[in-house]
Amino acid sequence: MHLTNIKITQLHIYFLPLAAFFILISSAATNLFIILAVLSSILVCIKNNHLRKLFQRKSFIFCTILYLLLLCSSFYSIADTEQIIEVAKKYIKFLYIPILFYSIKQYDSSNFIIRFFIVGATIILFMSYMKYFKVFNFEIFYDFLKIINLAETKEKIVINETAIFQHYIIQGIVFSFFSFLCLILGIKKKNIIYVALAAISFINVLFMNDSRTAYILLTFLLLLCFLFLIKSIKLRLGFLLVIAVLMFTQFSDNLKHRLDVLDTDISYIKEGNYNSSLGLRLLWSKVGISNLQNQPIFGSGAGSFKKNSQTYFKESNIPLRNNYITNNPHNEFISISSQLGITGLFLYLAFIFYLFTEARKDTLSIGIVSMVPITSLFNSAFYDNMLGLFLVIALCLTQESKLKI
Numbered sequence: 587m588h589l590t591n592i593k594i595t596q597l598h599i600y601f602l603p604l605a606a607f608f609i610l611i612s613s614a615a616t617n618l619f620i621i622l623a624v625l626s627s628i629l630v631c632i633k634n635n636h637l638r639k640l641f642q643r644k645s646f647i648f649c650t651i652l653y654l655l656l657l658c659s660s661f662y663s664i665a666d667t668e669q670i671i672e673v674a675k676k677y678i679k680f681l682y683i684p685i686l687f688y689s690i691k692q693y694d695s696s697n698f699i700i701r702f703f704i705v706g707a708t709i710i711l712f713m714s715y716m717k718y719f720k721v722f723n724f725e726i727f728y729d730f731l732k733i734i735n736l737a738e739t740k741e742k743i744v745i746n747e748t749a750i751f752q753h754y755i756i757q758g759i760v761f762s763f764f765s766f767l768c769l770i771l772g773i774k775k776k777n778i779i780y781v782a783l784a785a786i787s788f789i790n791v792l793f794m795n796d797s798r799t800a801y802i803l804l805t806f807l808l809l810l811c812f813l814f815l816i817k818s819i820k821l822r823l824g825f826l827l828v829i830a831v832l833m834f835t836q837f838s839d840n841l842k843h844r845l846d847v848l849d850t851d852i853s854y855i856k857e858g859n860y861n862s863s864l865g866l867r868l869l870w871s872k873v874g875i876s877n878l879q880n881q882p883i884f885g886s887g888a889g890s891f892k893k894n895s896q897t898y899f900k901e902s903n904i905p906l907r908n909n910y911i912t913n914n915p916h917n918e919f920i921s922i923s924s925q926l927g928i929t930g931l932f933l934y935l936a937f938i939f940y941l942f943t944e945a946r947k948d949t950l951s952i953g954i955v956s957m958v959p960i961t962s963l964f965n966s967a968f969y970d971n972m973l974g975l976f977l978v979i980a981l982c983l984t985q986e987s988k989l990k991i
Contacts, residue, residue, distance in 0.1 A: 599695045601626060602686065603702035606979050609972070610710040610752050610760055616975050624682050627689040636688065645944055646684035648937040653680045655926055655933065656888050663887020663925075664894075669913060673889040673925070679974045680937075683981060687944070690985040699983060700767070704783075707764045710757070711787055714748040718794055724750075748794045756972045758800025759961060761787045763954075763980060766807035770950055773815050798848070799964040806960060807953050814949045860904070867916050867964075873898045874920035878927065885927035891915055894924060914969055918962035921969055938962075945984035954980045 601623035608615040631640055640646055656677055660670045690696060716722045749757050765787035772780030788808070791800050816822050851864035860869045870891075877886055877894045886894060892913045898904075899911075915921050923931040938958055945951040958977060961967040968974040 599693060599698060602689075602695060602979065602982065603698045605975070606699045606703035607706035609703070609706065609976050609979065610750070610757060611706055612751065613972055616972065620682065620975055620978065623689070624685050627685050630692070631685070631688055634692075636692075640684060640688045643684050643687065643944070644940040645687060645937065648933055648940060649680040649684050652926075652930065652933040652937060653677060655884075655930055659884065659887040659926055660889075661887075662884070663890050665887060665889035665892065669889030669892060670887075671889075673913065673969070676969045676971065676974070679968050679978055682978050686978065686982050687985050690982045694986050696983050696986045699979065703979070704764070704768070707760065707787075708783065710750050711761065711764070711783075711790060713750050714757070714790055714794070715786075717750065718748045748790060752972055754795055755797040755799060755965065756970075756976070758791050758795040758797030759803060759957075759973065760976055761791045761795070762800045762804035762807060763957065763976075765791065765804060766811065766953055767950070769808070769811050770815065773811070799961060802964070803957060803960050806956065810949055810953050810956075869899075869904070870895070870912070870915035871917060871920055874915055874917070874924040877924045881927055883927045884929055885923065885925045888925055889913060891921060891924050914966050916965050918965070918967045918969065921966045941981065941984070945981075946986070951984040954984050 605619035765784045768780045768784035851862040
């Protein structure tokens with residue numbers, strides 16, 4: 587029995603770090619190792635008779651109730667069965683969180699996860715620069731992946747000059763966290779290599795990537811470092827000087843372009859044209875708010891946002907386009923409140939609150955938990971497959987009582 591426990595524990599110790607390694611490399615591998623980590627954690631929990639401990643965690647209570655509410659809402663949902671099943675599969679990640687939290691608390695594998703994540707992210711970071719500066723023809727590489735049936739992401743990755751295997755928004759968010767993590771490691775360990783990786787990742791996100799979510803997240807995370815980790819006035823001034831210099835170099839062209847796009851989007855919206863990134867998000871917010879007013883307590887059920895969109899656009903005489911009709915409003919608060927009403931929104935906010943209460947009180951943990959509400963404002967954080975899995979992995983790093991980094 588003891589040997590069996592050791593084997594299962596070892597499986598968990600490898601599965602979660604492998605998921606972290608593959609987060610920017612392979613969606614299939616990340617999903618596989620996350621599921622294996624969850625299953626092995628459940629087995630360990632059962633063998634150690636720790637189910638009561640798991641059930642008593644507040645994060646488990648809120649995650650489970652939220653997911654059960656989603657399942658129950660399928661009985662009154664206006665959505666098709668296919669859409670209900672899709673949403674139920676997407677949000678099952680809520681159940682992963684407390685289970686993996688239990689394992690991290692028991693076996694202290696956070697440092698292992700961090701090492702694997704850094705290796706995987708560093709590989710993709712340098713490949714991103716190779717693609718941006720056209721050091722290597724990635725089209726040939728993608729064609730090879732297509733031949734071996736691994737190119738399902740090609741349509742996503744070619745829309746940006748720096749994205750490799752994941753959508754540029756996901757890559758930008760992950761690199762924002764990578765920069766934050768490496769800066770913390772560099773400061774605490776006084777290691778110039780980590781600081782250099784943080785700077786290289788910072789430049790990639792802010793001046794080469796197109797994700798506005800990543801810009802906001804990176805700014806917030808670096809502000810945390812500036813306020814809580816950099817104590818020396820000279821270092822603070824140096825930090826600000828480096829940022830200022832970078833902002834006025836040739837690397838800033840992409841950032842200026844994104845600001846110009848934002849200005850153009852606003853102009854289109856004033857003219858009644860919502861066919862832009864910002865315009866679509868505004869439309870979907872209106873759909874969510876309208877549905878919350880019509881179904882305030884329990885919403886209109888799992889997977890209902892797509893039909894609510896169709897109804898709203900028809901009643902508002904807004905010309906329908908294919909990209910207007912979706913189950914993903916790119917805002918988790920809007921998505922949950924539309925499907926599950928004020929009840930679901932309250933549970934999601936309570937879930938975020940207790941993530942803060944259960945996490946360590948250090949800069950890394952505060953930054954990680956803060957990623958949940960920030961990404962939820964600009965994306966459907968847990969509806970999105972890879973973003974949700976990344977958040978699950980990152981949140982696990984907040985659970986060890988004393989993380990040695």
